[in-house]
Amino acid sequence: MTLALELRDLATEIAREAGELAHRRRREGVHLAATKTTLADIVTDADREVEALIRARIAEVRPDDGFLGEESEADVGVSGITWVVDPIDGTVNYAYGMPAYNVSIAAVRGTPDPQSWEALAGVVHAPALGEIFTAAQGHGAWSGETRLAVTTDTPAGALLATGFGYDPSTHDGDLATVRRVMPMARDLRRSGSAALDLAYVAAGRLDGYYERGLKPWDFAAGALLVEEAGGLVSRLEVDSSRPMLIAGGRAVHARLHGILSEKR
Numbered sequence: 314m315t316l317a318l319e320l321r322d323l324a325t326e327i328a329r330e331a332g333e334l335a336h337r338r339r340r341e342g343v344h345l346a347a348t349k350t351t352l353a354d355i356v357t358d359a360d361r362e363v364e365a366l367i368r369a370r371i372a373e374v375r376p377d378d379g380f381l382g383e384e385s386e387a388d389v390g391v392s393g394i395t396w397v398v399d400p401i402d403g404t405v406n407y408a409y410g411m412p413a414y415n416v417s418i419a420a421v422r423g424t425p426d427p428q429s430w431e432a433l434a435g436v437v438h439a440p441a442l443g444e445i446f447t448a449a450q451g452h453g454a455w456s457g458e459t460r461l462a463v464t465t466d467t468p469a470g471a472l473l474a475t476g477f478g479y480d481p482s483t484h485d486g487d488l489a490t491v492r493r494v495m496p497m498a499r500d501l502r503r504s505g506s507a508a509l510d511l512a513y514v515a516a517g518r519l520d521g522y523y524e525r526g527l528k529p530w531d532f533a534a535g536a537l538l539v540e541e542a543g544g545l546v547s548r549l550e551v552d553s554s555r556p557m558l559i560a561g562g563r564a565v566h567a568r569l570h571g572i573l574s575e576k577r
């Protein structure tokens with residue numbers, strides 16, 4: 314078995330257990346643990362508990378790997394493999410009781426820098442939706458027995474998704490960007506979860522996705538899903554403080570890239 318498949322299978326097993334924990338804690342009632350960059354940027358007790366479980370399960374099997382998670386200290390590791398983890402992506406959805414949240418786990422070779430890492434495995438598990446999306450480098454992207462494929466034709470315009478950061482001062486600029494992309498769109502969706510949006514691009518449920526200011530753990534797994542489903546993912550540093558992530562099939566990715574890379 315290749316390393317990518319081995320890492321995918323481990324990530325899948327852990328994501329299932331972690332997703333069930335998140336789902337159980339949600340049913341029991343969610344408690345706000347802290348706010349981070351703004352009042353809207355929250356972390357729940359469950360975020361921290363789920364990340365601790367993921368970290369412990371990985372360490373049991375691969376103690377020399379690195380770890381980069383949203384809710385705990387980074388660990389460099391010595392194996393050359395780093396796990397990039399969002400324990401609950403779609404945190405605000407989770408806190409409000411909406412089902413569009415997921416556990417996102419990726420394994421990358423090299424430093425956990427999106428500009429240079431080599432993604433080997435990725436899993437996005439949405440327990441409240443009963444869905445899990447998996448990918449191993451060179452082995453395609455899957456949802457159960459269904460192989461995922463991005464869309465290739467958008468005669469009525471592209472069904473796009475995007476998101477907005479927690480900092481209200483960025484919202485005007487992001488809404489201006491919506492105005493710039495709408496001429497190529499048939500409609501726009503805003504799920505509140507980057508990982509799920511990327512999984513839906515991989516599954517052909519969205520034609521494209523873009524968002525500024527995502528953290529590596531928001532997209533590490535979902536980006537591999539899109540690439541293994543035949544799509545393209547790129548990260549524009551037009552504004553280095555809030556890089557722009559773009560994902561889609563070849564034609565949609567090219568049109569989004571052309572629009573979003575224009576200096577404004």
Ligand code: LIP
Pocket residue numbers: 383399401402403404405475476477478479505506507508524527528531
């Ligand atoms: C979220 C992303 C979402 C973005 C939110 C936030 P979190 O991640 O999945 O796409 O719009 O601002 O970054 O905080 O739920 O892990």
